[in-house]
Amino acid sequence: MKDIYKIIEDLIYEQEDFVLATILEKSGSAPREQGTKMIIKRDFSIEGTIGGGIFEAVSIKLSSKVFENKEFIVKDFSFSNEGAAALGSVCGGSVKLLLEYIDCSDTFMIETYKKAMSLKKKGTDFVLVTEIRPNTKYINGVDKWICTETGFYGKENDKVQHVFRNIREDFKNVKFKYMTDSESNYLIEPVFNYEKVFIMGAGHISQKIATLTKMLDFRTIVLDDREEFANREKFKIADEIVVLESFENLLDTVKIDNRSYVIIVTRGHACDKEVLEQVLKTDARYIGMIGSKTKRNFVYNTLLKKEYIIEDIQRVHCPIGLEIDAQTPEEIAISIAAELIKVRRSITNEKE
Known part of the structure; x- marks a missing residue:
């Protein structure tokens, strides 16, 4: 499968907005693992998969609302044992899914993903941090940052400095996680280039x-x-x-x-x-x-x-x-x- 960041780069080059689906959390035998991503285009065609079946179909349907109002959606899915077969799983589980709008007219958003692709091509490890604020309906480019072992990219924001400090304390062992603190929610996505x-x-x-x-x-x-x-x-x-x-x-x-x-x-x-x-x-x-x-x-x-x-x-x-x-x-x-x-x-x- 083509690298998801390369697909994002291509869509940005074509100035094509899209919805990015990310599995934030999973438990049990849900069809795909935490951190799996899928791109949904305006014609509702997809790149990648988050598991197929009813789960994926419902996610694609939900993306129409995201395209319409540009508001992100965080939705919990619970799979019964009886319905799991349709989801490509042998038993039940649950998933928390994020659907976010990637707007190609958002300068900060585009620059963040361009920087991510540049780092990937150089073989530089980095962590993508996204703030998902409970008191807003949107995820914008100013809500995303890139943290390397020695560098920082994104709009300055003192409020999230504690997140970057925690990442750098054990950079090589950072794992994907969806975390909540007293003020906000953060999606931590390590993009490490080692095999x-x-x-x-x-x-x-x-x-x-x-x-x-x-x-x-x-x-x-x-x-x-x-x-x-x-x-x-x-x-x-x-x-x-x-x-x-x-x-x-x-x-x-x-x-x-x-x-x-x-x-x-x-x-x-x-x-x-x-x-x-x-x-x-x-x-x-x-x-x-x-x-x-x-x-x-x-x-x-x-x-x-x-x-x-x-x-x-x-x-x-x-x-x-x-x-x-x-x-x-x-x-x-x-x-x-x-x-x-x-x-x-x-x-x-x-x-x-």
């Missing part, structure tokens, strides 16, 4: 993989539900180690986007299937799952009996890694790392 590898499972093969992915300049995140495996002693160089209560509701803990590489090497079929089922709902650039063809077929057939289709399954690299007749943990890790490089370079070559 992330999520290693699902913290066994002996994962230790070898983590060493290689760090060497390849991936931000390396290891996840497991066993603290005796997922710890700093075993993964000294990983950027982040996450101990989960379980692999269920994984996407409530991590944000996987189109710069993410997911390696599924948990301790068994059940956990692998649990992870794969959730990761297929994301825009992950790479999804690889360890296992034999027999295991692969079992997992695939199980998913195909649910809401998944063959195109979903075709995204998965399984058996994982390039075919080099790898046998030892070190050799398997090398084959996986080589496959990551192949995918990474194929994307680069497409852009040239």
Whole structure:
């Protein structure tokens, strides 16, 4: 999928106003993760998706009101178990959605997004901050700021300086959030340009993989539900180690986007299937799952009996890694790392 900021840049260049839909919060098995965006044009065509089905259709219908009066909408959606299938989910959940009008005649708004695209092209990490004031009906360009590790862009406003201070205190670990303080609401959106590898499972093969992915300049995140495996002693160089209560509701803990590489090497079929089922709902650039063809077929057939289709399954690299007749943990890790490089370079070559 085309980068959402590139689409925004194109629309701004064409001076085409649009509605930007953003999932502020989610719980349960809602169709897409927090931070997912979708653009709705004046002809009600869309770029991106927030989950499809009835949820998306209702959101598009609501955008007509936003186009009409330019007022933002924050709406809560609650999905019953019975209706979840129509939303691309296997069970119920809830979502808080923001629909905001992006006005191409608003100089501050346009300059903010132009700056965002400029930073992305340079590979500079930044955080986009939007104030959503409860006592107003509009989100204007003066309500948006960009914060980098060392810079600040936007209209000066002393009232939000505490937000920027909090961001800079732990800049590299800022996560998407919709926060409320005593005076206002703020949408905090990190736009980090590094590629992330999520290693699902913290066994002996994962230790070898983590060493290689760090060497390849991936931000390396290891996840497991066993603290005796997922710890700093075993993964000294990983950027982040996450101990989960379980692999269920994984996407409530991590944000996987189109710069993410997911390696599924948990301790068994059940956990692998649990992870794969959730990761297929994301825009992950790479999804690889360890296992034999027999295991692969079992997992695939199980998913195909649910809401998944063959195109979903075709995204998965399984058996994982390039075919080099790898046998030892070190050799398997090398084959996986080589496959990551192949995918990474194929994307680069497409852009040239």
